[in-house]
Amino acid sequence: MSWKLSIIAVSPAAFVLLVGGCNFAPKYQKPSVETPDVFKETDPRITWRGAQPKDDARRGHWWEIFGDPPLNALEEQVSVSSQNVAAAFANFLAARAAVKEARAAYYPVVSTAPPATRSHESGTPPPASSTTSYNWSLYSLPFDASWEPDLWGNIRNGVNASAFAAQAGAATLEGLLLSSQADVAADYYQLRAQDMLIQVFADTVAADQKSLDLLKVQNKFGIASDEDVSEEETVLETVQAQATGLGIARAQYEHAIALLVGKPASSFSIPVEPFKANPPAIPIGVPSQLLERRPDIAAAERAVAAANERIGIVKAAFFPTLTLAGSAGLESSDPIGNLVKKPVEVWSVGGRLAETLFDAGLRSAVVEQSRAAYDATVANYRQTVLTAFQEVEDSLSALRILSEQLGQQDAAVRSSERTLALATRRYELGLDSYLNVITAQITLLNNQRTAVGLRSQQMTSSVRLIVALGGGWNAAQLPTPAALVAPQSR
Numbered sequence: 001m002s003w004k005l006s007i008i009a010v011s012p013a014a015f016v017l018l019v020g021g022c023n024f025a026p027k028y029q030k031p032s033v034e035t036p037d038v039f040k041e042t043d044p045r046i047t048w049r050g051a052q053p054k055d056d057a058r059r060g061h062w063w064e065i066f067g068d069p070p071l072n073a074l075e076e077q078v079s080v081s082s083q084n085v086a087a088a089f090a091n092f093l094a095a096r097a098a099v100k101e102a103r104a105a106y107y108p109v110v111s112t113a114p115p116a117t118r119s120h121e122s123g124t125p126p127p128a129s130s131t132t133s134y135n136w137s138l139y140s141l142p143f144d145a146s147w148e149p150d151l152w153g154n155i156r157n158g159v160n161a162s163a164f165a166a167q168a169g170a171a172t173l174e175g176l177l178l179s180s181q182a183d184v185a186a187d188y189y190q191l192r193a194q195d196m197l198i199q200v201f202a203d204t205v206a207a208d209q210k211s212l213d214l215l216k217v218q219n220k221f222g223i224a225s226d227e228d229v230s231e232e233e234t235v236l237e238t239v240q241a242q243a244t245g246l247g248i249a250r251a252q253y254e255h256a257i258a259l260l261v262g263k264p265a266s267s268f269s270i271p272v273e274p275f276k277a278n279p280p281a282i283p284i285g286v287p288s289q290l291l292e293r294r295p296d297i298a299a300a301e302r303a304v305a306a307a308n309e310r311i312g313i314v315k316a317a318f319f320p321t322l323t324l325a326g327s328a329g330l331e332s333s334d335p336i337g338n339l340v341k342k343p344v345e346v347w348s349v350g351g352r353l354a355e356t357l358f359d360a361g362l363r364s365a366v367v368e369q370s371r372a373a374y375d376a377t378v379a380n381y382r383q384t385v386l387t388a389f390q391e392v393e394d395s396l397s398a399l400r401i402l403s404e405q406l407g408q409q410d411a412a413v414r415s416s417e418r419t420l421a422l423a424t425r426r427y428e429l430g431l432d433s434y435l436n437v438i439t440a441q442i443t444l445l446n447n448q449r450t451a452v453g454l455r456s457q458q459m460t461s462s463v464r465l466i467v468a469l470g471g472g473w474n475a476a477q478l479p480t481p482a483a484l485v486a487p488q489s490r
Contacts, residue, residue, distance in 0.1 A: 023153035025312025031378045033385045035288045041396030062471045065280045081262025088173040095169035102162040105155045108147035146325040152316035161309035163481040168302035175295035182467040186460045191253035192275035193456035199274045201243035208236040228434040279462040293470030300381040307374040314366045320355035395465035406454045416444035
């Protein structure tokens with residue numbers, strides 16, 4: 001029914017004037033932050049070796065830089081199985097739907113509520129009728145439309161705020177995914193460290209058992225004393241107990257990985273395999289790139305943009321609102337079947353201008369709140385950036401120091417091996433007691449355990465550095481506001 005559309009139709013020029021009216025949101029500028037020229041730990045005077053320029057090219061997923069196929073297989077399961085990631089994705093979908101909800105305010109609301117009434121009246125009979133009462137029936141098909149033009153930009157600002165919030169949700173989703181992937185890699189290398197310790201203790205138990213067997217033979221011939229045998233038995237039993245205890249930590253790391261990849265811990269297992277990996281050379285880049293490469297920074301910045309748009313929404317409340325309304329429909333006293341054939345057309349159109357004359361400072365207080373909320377998001381953004389720099393520097397310094405410390409610890413392990421060999425030889429020559437051998441055995445085992453722990457820290461620090469640098473992510477991967485504002489196909 002084309003005549004209904006004419007009730008709310010406006011000229012193109014008027015539509016542009018109404019919809020593209022004023023905008024009271026401040027002009028948005030990304031908050032300024034101080035970024036250094038280089039990371040302190042990459043200063044040439046510090047012995048740090050990052051990736052060469054030719055290594056800076058992205059080669060698929062960030063974890064593939066470690067060249068560990070079992071880790072690759074685990075990481076691929078995070079995005080499809082992790083329930084935390086699934087929840088974050090659902091939150092993003094809700095934020096995207098909120099953009100659609102905000103967009104709906106651009107358009108009129110059309111509704112209908114067809115009534116059918118029947119009334120009884122007595123005392124005034126109709127002409128040529130001998131009855132004393134009669135019935136009236138009324139059937140109608142009404143259509144009502146109302147529209148509030150976006151005179152002051154509050155609808156447009158609401159759409160933009162929702163779009164920016166959805167972008168922040170997308171960045172938060174990427175940040176959670178990156179964090180979950182990092183947790184998988186860190187737990188995986190902690191588990192592999194336990195596997196390496198299990199191997200170290202297995203070798204130690206075998207060596208101690210061999211020494212005990214030899215001492216028992218020597219004791220039979222009076223060469224070794226009962227005390228020597230007892231001391232070696234004590235060392236062997238202590239090492240065996242410690243080796244058994246390693247299974248607790250390994251099981252817990254395995255269960256943690258199962259949770260991260262969305263698998264029941266009862267049906268998930270990873271074969272024992274000591275790792276021999278070394279930390280890869282990681283492309284660092286310049287500090288300013290962190291502002292684009294970290295999802296949490298992108299999310300914080302988009303939150304600032306959304307808060308900026310909300311200022312415009314609340315400032316628009318100082319101005320009057322215009323509501324255009326119209327209704328049209330068909331009425332008939334005949335049965336519904338004749339409503340379309342012999343209708344009576346009815347219509348009405350009008351507008352309403354509403355303005356608050358006195359609110360005791362309510363609107364001003366709301367504007368102050370929105371400005372304070374904006375300032376808070378700016379502070380959160382800058383704090384996020386500072387935290388990012390801290391995390392990168394922490395990981396860089398940890399890797400640099402661990403590399404030096406691990407070299408020293410490996411030297412200590414080699415020295416302990418020589419000390420044990422010399423102590424064993426001097427005992428065999430009768431120059432020293434067996435206590436020196438026991439001391440050398442314990443020292444070697446402790447140094448080996450420390451070396452394994454340092455290797456584990458080195459690998460997890462490499463993972464943390466990659467995450468601190470954004471894991472290969474870039475803010476350009478966020479959905480654009482235009483894509484979020486555009487109607488979504490179903």
